[in-house]
Amino acid sequence: MKKIYLLFLLLWGNVALAQKQKHNPNDQLRSLNWDVIGSVKFELTGKNELLPLFSETVKRFDNREFDLTGYLIPIKSGQKQQKFLLATLPINQCYFCGQNGVPVMIMIEMESATAYSEKPxxxxxxxxxxxxxxxxxxxxxxxxxxxxN
Incomplete structure (x- = not known):
C-alpha cells in the first residue's frame, strides 16, 4: 500500500508540472504490440479487487519474448531505473486531467539498470x-x- 501511495504522489507531482506544458496528442505511441496489451480488460469483483480479463490475443504471448517501445515512467527516484512502468504517453502529459486519458502501462523489469530518458x-x-x-x-x-537500440 505504501508503494502505491508513493507512486500516486510521484505521479501527482508530475501532473502539477505537466499542467504548465501544452498537450501533444502526437506523442502517444501506437503499435500492434500496444494493441495486444490494450486488449486486457478489468473486472471489479465483490471483494473490491480489480482483476484482469486476459483476451486470447494477449494469452498467446504469455511466457514468450515480447518487445515494446514506450515512455519510461519511474516508480523510484534516481537516474538509473531497473524496474519501472512503460507507457504510451510521456510522463509530462497529464494523465488525470481528462485531456489525454490514462495511457496503457505495463511493468518492466530490466536485466540491468538503464538511464532515465524522456524519449521513447x-x-x-x-x-x-x-x-x-x-x-x-x-x-x-x-x-x-x-x-x-
Missing part, C-alpha cells in the same frame, strides 16, 4: 501475465528485459 525507449524481454489485483500491482510484466 525500446525494450525486449519475457511477457508474463499474472492473475492478481491490479489495484496493487500491474498484472502484465516484461521480465529480464534488455534495451534495444
Amino acid at each position: 525507449i525500446h525494450v525486449k524481454g519475457m511477457l508474463k501475465l499474472e492473475q492478481k489485483d491490479a489495484s496493487y500491482a500491474p498484472p502484465i510484466t516484461i521480465k529480464n528485459a534488455k534495451l534495444i
Whole structure:
C-alpha cells in the first residue's frame, strides 16, 4: 500500500508540472504490440479487487519474448531505473486531467539498470501475465528485459 501511495504522489507531482506544458496528442505511441496489451480488460469483483480479463490475443504471448517501445515512467527516484512502468504517453502529459486519458502501462523489469530518458525507449524481454489485483500491482510484466537500440 505504501508503494502505491508513493507512486500516486510521484505521479501527482508530475501532473502539477505537466499542467504548465501544452498537450501533444502526437506523442502517444501506437503499435500492434500496444494493441495486444490494450486488449486486457478489468473486472471489479465483490471483494473490491480489480482483476484482469486476459483476451486470447494477449494469452498467446504469455511466457514468450515480447518487445515494446514506450515512455519510461519511474516508480523510484534516481537516474538509473531497473524496474519501472512503460507507457504510451510521456510522463509530462497529464494523465488525470481528462485531456489525454490514462495511457496503457505495463511493468518492466530490466536485466540491468538503464538511464532515465524522456524519449521513447525500446525494450525486449519475457511477457508474463499474472492473475492478481491490479489495484496493487500491474498484472502484465516484461521480465529480464534488455534495451534495444
